Amino acid sequence: MSTPLYEPPQRPRVWALSISRLRDLFFDIAGEYVERADVRIVSHAFEDAVREIEAAGAARPDVVLAGGSNGAYLKTRVSVPVVRINPTGYDVMHALARARREGARVALVTHGDTPDEVHRFAAAYALDVTFASYQSAQDAESVVLDLSDRGIDVVVGPGLVTDIAASAGMGAVFLYSRASVRAGFDTALEVAQATRRETVRRQRLDTLLQHLRDGVVALDAQGRVEVMNQRLASVLGIDAAKAAGRALHDLAPDLAGSLPDADGDSFCTVRGASYVVHRGPLASAGAAAGTVLTFQESRAVERLDRTLRARQRVQQFTARYRLDDIVGASASIERVRALVTRYARSDATVLILGESGTGKEMVAQSMHQLSARRDFAFVAINCGAFPEALLESELFGYEEGAFTGARKGGKAGLIEVAHRGTLFLDEIGEMPLPLQSRLLRVLQEREVVRLGSTEPMRVDIRVVAATHRALTDSVAAGSFRADLYYRLNILSIALPPLRERPNDLLPLAAELLRQAAARERRLAARVPDAATAARMLEGLGAALRRYAWPGNVRELQNVIERIAVELADSDADTDASAALVTRDMLRAIAPEIVEPIASAKPAALTLRERSRHIEADEIRAVLAVHDGDRDAACAALGISKTTLWRKLNSGR
Template sequence: MNRPPDTRPRPRIWAIGISKLRDLFRDIAGEYDSRAELRLVSRGYEDAVTEIAAAGAQRPDIVVAAGSNGTYLKARIQVPVVLVHPTGFDVMHALARARRDASPVALVTHGETPAEVRRFVAAYGIDVVFASYQSAQDAEVCVLDLRDRGIGTIVGPGLVTDLAARAGMAAVFLYSRASVRAAFDTALDVAQATSSEALRRQRLDNVLQHLRDGVVALDAQGRVEAINQQLALALGIDAATAVGQALLAVAPDLAGAIPDADGETLQTVRGVGYVVHRGPLVGAGPDTATGSVLTFHESRAVERLDRTLRSRQRTQQFVARYRLDDLVGECAAIERVRQLAQRYAKSEATVLILGESGTGKEMVAQGIHRISARRDFPFVAINCGAFPEALLESELFGYEEGAFTGARRGGKAGLIEAAHRGTLFLDEIGEMPLPLQSRLLRVLQEREVVRLGSTEPTRIDIRVVAATHRALTAAVDAGVFRADLYYRLNILNLVLPPLRERVSDVMPLAAELLRQAARREPRLTARIRTREDAARVLALVGEPLRQHAWPGNVRELQNVIERIAVELADSNPAHDDAASVPELTRDVLHSIAPEVFGHAQQVAAALTLRQRSRRVEAEQVQAALDACGGDRDEACRALGISKTTLWRKLNGGR
């Protein structure tokens, strides 16, 4: 398999050595010409440090050195240093050469003599004196001390052998070509790894710089590892100089703005609001965090994005949430509504739903859609009385670009088009202006819509469900509603009864609404879990709730129950019995039916203690019966009483 040529630049390797090591470097340098830019430097210690610093942008990628010189450089330059280490063969071969003379031999190494070297010498029974040094001055003292002790031959690095020669002693150089080659090969591997890491960091930095949000990566001590220009500009700092420094030292404005733990917080930095997110900076292992990553989202940008997403996801919001089963009630009128709705759902004909405000007309419309053949497509609802005429026209029919001042570039599809293959629900159709009624009539007849400013019709496939609280026949007689549109809408019709005509459903409805309110209120969740729990809580206020006329129908009842839920949530959780409800809801019930509530209080005050007790029991039994949908067997099981006892208590007996 032919590999593509390596186009990466050759790494710059400086081989720093003096004396014999320098000569060894020179002997094998030619072997690496094709793989590295190899430079031989005949300097050591501080002179080598100075030369590396002076190289600037041409400084080496890797330095190869040995002994004390290499250790010195390692601690003083920011470039990786690879040390030349003698191999076991080097030691054996050097000691063998040194023993050709009869004089005593010493092995001198930089730092402590490796334990494996000592074991090797002991294994072969070689008589060797071990010595070590830390610096050039130590090496000179060490050599002179060995000479005074009668050592005739020294084995060691180039610095030591030069000192031994000057002291009149025999010297054997410790390093070999093999050990130098091994150091050069290691240097090439390190250079390749460093280059790959640099490339990875460069790519990461490139990604960071293209992010619109501010991002900074910190190590475990809070020092900057990487920061993008977006955040640096916002903080008024230089990104390059910030790397390696503590973030709070270079950006004191962030004091108090950084979350203490992983998560998000809303903060103000230099007068600008940000959503600041903190997350872990993962290390080598998936569960190893070596620092943290901070992301700064400008709050205004988040708000703009939210508005954009809401507009783009508009079609996803065209869904029906309610089912026919959500229509609570067991009276004959509501049962009739359910049966008709299920029957109408099988048809494609237009449905007209009549009923007072708050009776649940949209709930029924959504329920019809949910069980119709169009249930997988949009349910688009619009209130015809909630928009000015001009705005309602553009919302319903859409418009072309330039149709009017302020029209969106590219135009906009109307809600009728958005309902394609689904259901269009026209709430409060009786409020639609006359000029738009004729346009809607054409849509219903021809199943096509023409946008404002366009002459080309768009074919649509929709099912129309309309609703109104008005008497449309009277509106037709008054000339404010087109007769032909009325006949087109009134193909199938449903009439929802007002709440005052379904008194038996008030308490079940109230119990269900209280259960729903409790689910939204954490303080009530444990106290009211089921409809039966809610019915028991509301038992003692059943009479005022049943006697009120409810002109606002279910919507008014829902508002009252919400207020009762607030009162209950603020009450002592220990008093969760029904007896606590009248006190908690006195003002609420007075506000909806003062005459009914006041009368109930007068009646209660006139009763004896025994009569009051019987009355309370009867109301509780009735509430349980209502909660069980009138099923007496189920109510008896819930209350733990017989049917005879149930009948007696309902009639006020003991």
């Protein structure tokens, strides 16, 4: 029978077992520990105590406290820690002194051999004491009765011995004191807490193993299973709970010969599936005491490889240019910078207008870098660089089997890749009409459907488009959808051609020369910065400003690259006079700059004409926002209907 003193479930469970006088001390002292442990006094010993502990199941104690032969018996028969109560030297001395007062002949009976210090103590104080010991309960009774026959008056010993002595009519002095029982309880609590910490640690490790996607088994030095997660047990077709203590080769004979002999990787086949097996040491106290094997399915490795490759591709879609990379101090460039900064705070679609080579993608990247989407992908695609069928699959992606040659597993389109980032559609005017309809739906509904699929996928993207064409002419000619144009032209930025900002030519050329020199090892020391490059090019200012630059910045960059190659191949040292770029050098490498062909100069719009076009485009964008309501558009713009009509017609 057991007597619960209190039941806090989170506290260590301590069972104190005794059927002798020790039980009374347990009751007296257990109350001192009610705040620290769940203490139960169990009136069982030996085999009855074993059955009581095993029957408790999940409620079994964390530690058992017992004395003498009962404690020794339980230590070898239960799976929980057992703490034995040991009498102190003071207990023995005090008990012997009391026994001498009660009888002339005294015997000290202990479980097991009597400690040497007790013999030395009796000899030192000339105590006439008979020493005896026992190994079991039956043995204790024989020892006590033999002492009675030998004329012993008083027996000193643990509860079992004193109970037998009292029954035999002898004097009996209980050996244990309250101090020794308290010491036993303290030790039991320390053991219980340590056991619980170890149990929690093992449970966490087991939980970790069970949540691993790979199969894992830990083996001891003899190849026996210490722990195996359910993932591997399912692969091998065995019960993980019954695998502990058994040799792995007995549990899975098919693995014989296919596991790695040393630390490293190998391949094996289990029940028709291929696995990558990694072997590593299982360390204990700094030395290898076993082996850890992990089983990873080959198909999972392949899927992971594909995922990593796809992620690396996504990471390649990054913006390199920032607003500071746009060189120039002209009023038109300052206006571009101001618009980029303002539009970066919005998610509205932007249409960038400008001749070829004016830096449309640089502006788009700068806007992305300033926006809240800067940490996500910047995906750029040239709509004029792909055939229609290829452009469709690149933009929208496709499902497996969508067409002949489609990649296994399908492919995400660039619209999907740009999710949460920016999609830059360069040369949008070159997009075929059928794809314009699909793009319009993406802009309106913010969802994309892969080729061969019927399931739309939501996307969160900002679209920036660019063109060198007059899209209004394409709309009038029927080659560009008017509804797509109005959807794209919500915000617009017009980039000035290089010929309209002549004062920016020399600073821009100097920066391009600095960049070219940084890529050329032979030139890097001679052109350390843009200021040095500007000094080297200052004699070309007039020639650069006279040229029309039909290719704009891209053409200027080509010329500067030629100059960089010429400087790198020359024998000029770092002396400033020797490093200057002369008009003759420019004539030799780019004669079209110094002596341009008159007919090559394109007819350029005046600044007033360009402003009218930009104003007209912005008015059309406002009209599109208000669904063609001119009154609402005039109110939003702060102009009259007459002014609106006049500006629309002057911008054609």
